[in-house]
Amino acid sequence: MQTFAKKRIEILIERALLKRLTEKLERTGVSGYSVAPVVGGRGRAGRWEADGQVGAAAGMFVVWCIVDPVRLDELLQAVFAVVAQQVGLVSVGDVEVVRPERF
């Protein structure tokens, strides 16, 4: 099958900031994004686990977004407007998709 090159942006974000990030993504006009749970990890701020947590501050999510390479920079700007101060690990990878018109 013919495939087309896109970029996959992945953002680790705290629960408290998730809504701001997704609203920001929507305003930049991305075609879509997905959110998955993260249940633990370790970073500069030490180790954490989701188990047993109750507060709206506890927990992290990974948000990813497949976009056309030409829109990458604009999107990164938008993302960093939200995650600059807080935790928020942003990485970009290459993927191929089959239906390019969706992105």
Add this chain to the structure above:
Amino acid sequence: MQTFAKKRIEILIERALLKRLTEKLERTGVSGYSVAPVVGGRGRAGRWEADGQVGAAAGMFVVWCIVDPVRLDELLQAVFAVVAQQVGLVSVGDVEVVRPERF
């Protein structure tokens, strides 16, 4: 360590279709696949969240599958036989593995 190039296919799929997709994957003879939960997102059909959902129609999963590049096309065909009509975002990335005989 010596590494070997493989392909990583990632498919976003609705709960209702998950079983069909995995059965299809098994029939094509892939060595394995993994399924992880997605808890929300946005696409052409609007925004959704897993929280509070009860029905067997609610929810999405991400299925991924590491395969040898020579088998990629065959697998994409199989996947698109299931996801063609419904939501189902398919993307392919490059990965390196250490134990190539597993795939």
Add this chain to the structure above:
Amino acid sequence: MQTFAKKRIEILIERALLKRLTEKLERTGVSGYSVAPVVGGRGRAGRWEADGQVGAAAGMFVVWCIVDPVRLDELLQAVFAVVAQQVGLVSVGDVEVVRPERF
């Protein structure tokens, strides 16, 4: 935005071994890692599902870690010291990050 090339190591691991893996990662001095749930899959050992499981042996996680390419080999050695005998699917992909000093 300027981006920098890093490696993304992804390890599928059983619940029973998760703690050993993350402690090993910490000892190698990685800057961080994240853990996400996997809810099902199929491999050489057959199919499994997380639903309904109660034991501390049941369930798998995916652990990922973004590192500088120069540290990749050392990290793979450490990872394989833990996952060699058990299930533990290790793959490595390329990603770009914006803040290289974090890794």
Add this chain to the structure above:
Amino acid sequence: MEDTLLALAAQNLVSPSVLFFGMGLGASLGRSDLSVPEAIARFLSLYLLISIGFRGGAEVAHQGLTPALALTILAGVVLSAGLPFIAYAFLRGAGLDHINAAAVAGHYGSISAVTFVAVTGALTQLALPYDGYMIAVAAAMETPAIFSALMIARSREGRGSGDMSGDFLREIALNGSIVALLGAFAVGCITGERGMTSLKPFLLDAFPGFLCVFLLDMGLIAGRGLRDGWKSLSVPVAGFAWIMPFIGAAFAALFAWLIGLSAGSTAVLMTLGASASYIAVPAAMRLALPAANPAIALTLSLGLTFPFNLIVGIPLYIAAAQMIAR
């Protein structure tokens, strides 16, 4: 009579469960971040099905089966299979496209377990007896509507639009909510009084509490649906959600009268006819009619019809049933 009716409507309106539904609805429309974790919502739904099923079974073990059972189940199946055709015609008239009309129609032939709970609760309060086997009737009404919806969908687009493989049939027949309901019904039938004694604190006494949390969640979901989904609804289509219940209830009343059901059982059958599925049918429709937009059906059935039945419909059906039943 009218007094009781109004009093019941008023009382239903301020019952804890309806108020919790309203609280969820309000929180969600106001964009509060209140939420029920998915695992809990799924458990609550399983709990309700098991509790409802078990109590129905224990009731049957107690009362025995009346000869009307077979007839009532038959009536239920006919209602479930027939109502989608009427609903489809209505929806097409209201301007909905073919495939979405078929999918929505399937939801309205089937039933809502929580609406069933609400009517039986109201009957208990009014000391109007109904037959324990009505839960088996409810179970029998879950799926026939699905097949009618598929037949309607195919009638126009040919084989392609509705998958009816053996696998699909098995998935429909063995879907988790039917297995839980009928399985618990069977356990209730077999263990009867003895089982009831040991399970009463969990399945009976705690039920109103669990129901409130479930309805809080349903309110949250309905609010989310209304917030995003109302744009895809025209006024006539929205009107369908409040008129169709009367059509379903009327046909059910006719059958109940023909069979000669008691006033209580008549009210239950009417409520089943008037209610619309939002758990079992949506999944089947995603599989069989993937081109349909699931948000339309969910907004109609959970956002409009469900609260309508809870507050307005049930008191009316009970009043009508008391006049109809012989």
Add this chain to the structure above:
Amino acid sequence: MEDTLLALAAQNLVSPSVLFFGMGLGASLGRSDLSVPEAIARFLSLYLLISIGFRGGAEVAHQGLTPALALTILAGVVLSAGLPFIAYAFLRGAGLDHINAAAVAGHYGSISAVTFVAVTGALTQLALPYDGYMIAVAAAMETPAIFSALMIARSREGRGSGDMSGDFLREIALNGSIVALLGAFAVGCITGERGMTSLKPFLLDAFPGFLCVFLLDMGLIAGRGLRDGWKSLSVPVAGFAWIMPFIGAAFAALFAWLIGLSAGSTAVLMTLGASASYIAVPAAMRLALPAANPAIALTLSLGLTFPFNLIVGIPLYIAAAQMIAR
């Protein structure tokens, strides 16, 4: 008097809920893999808020509102808004940096729902009555502290350090725990006795059990916090966690005395003043003061102040309240 006090402290210490907290703490410090799934922990927290709110509402439906209500709510708001300034001064004196001191201060102006439950439980055991509307006071005390913390943070760093957009205000006001608490309170007010009868087995009888599991979980979390977090705490900062409760309780006692609250209500207001938030405030602080380290506030409020209030504080506040109340 003193005897009762000591007896109460001793009894509190060996109450099942405190013991389960201790069990969680021990398991976690000993690095056991015991854990409560996140979905369950979130449900337990929702359940507790609904139960507390509903019972408060039902109590108000029963007792009616006393004129002191408005004054007591006002006192609560003043306490919640004022205590952070004192806490901030203390913490700065103890050597904590500006932004972390502001964030921690916000936690100590707000309240802990489970500490509220503990004091009302102890009062019930001692047959000391308190006003049902105190739960509304607790709800009113949740958020003012957040705004004080932001004002403190901004006082030095200018507009940048604290986001106060309309969105942020809405998020704070409609955060899930306040909606659940006040929503259930309203349902309790409206349905009163009747609602209580149907929900009693779930919301009242099962409460001590659910509370134990919740406290087991809180112990696990507190242990994790202490294990990782004690390194970031100096002795004076840790001391704050055990001294600040007395300051909060003292101011609350003063207000209670001015209003003329009963001994029971005085004890409740003192406990609210003395308790620190670990559910609602942390999320607001992450949004508004992202530069603050959340582990510090959580270790102080959940790891040190919470068990301190449970074991030492509450008996003292009750004893003092009995002497103060007119």
Add this chain to the structure above:
Amino acid sequence: MEDTLLALAAQNLVSPSVLFFGMGLGASLGRSDLSVPEAIARFLSLYLLISIGFRGGAEVAHQGLTPALALTILAGVVLSAGLPFIAYAFLRGAGLDHINAAAVAGHYGSISAVTFVAVTGALTQLALPYDGYMIAVAAAMETPAIFSALMIARSREGRGSGDMSGDFLREIALNGSIVALLGAFAVGCITGERGMTSLKPFLLDAFPGFLCVFLLDMGLIAGRGLRDGWKSLSVPVAGFAWIMPFIGAAFAALFAWLIGLSAGSTAVLMTLGASASYIAVPAAMRLALPAANPAIALTLSLGLTFPFNLIVGIPLYIAAAQMIAR
């Protein structure tokens, strides 16, 4: 005597919990999509351990400790440590390879908490008293079997095959299920009557209900295991799952007779000897014997031995205990 035996077997067979297990088994073998969310299943398992432990503790607080306690715990440890050697010999004879035989043997030395619940439930129904401390005996029997399994595994392959580092020992000793069981036991001992009064609705009255949902889940898991796992089982290995319980029960009976336990406690010890672990041991085996296939042990212990004990075994052990006890 025989009548009671048969009646008990029959009654066990149609108890709600066994029927729910059967319902899960059937649903899973029929490939229904019925499922219990993982978070709920983990909570149910935690709840059962806490309830069992607490009740045991409260019982001990009530009865006091009898001198036989130390001896019975010793007997339990010897059983748990010894039975794996017998199981290993059996399994090797049945054709299972070294490492899998060692892993399965470890499961059969340890115990199943739900089987413990089933036997105590049957004893209560028959009004046969047993000692409250038997839950402590059960806890003591959880782990010794793990070490025996490792010793067996090493006996042949040398140091490499079984990890026995200090870390591993700590992980085993502090695994969540043992901490929950013993912690709740301690809370029960300390709070006694008073604790029981407040926790009764949650931990006691609701227990049969939660147990049914848990067993429904166990049935679903067992069915999944049987569906996928039966291919890896030979007939002799499958036979082991139904013969080994009698061997375990026989040795337990011998010890009980030597100690002079009551008929009730003898039946409990026999059941513990006969039961096999499916929660705590599998995790330990994955860590220590990663080369073993976990599906074999789980299919045997949960799919075959567990229902066998529930339906056939327990009535037999009780009958035998009544004949044996002095």
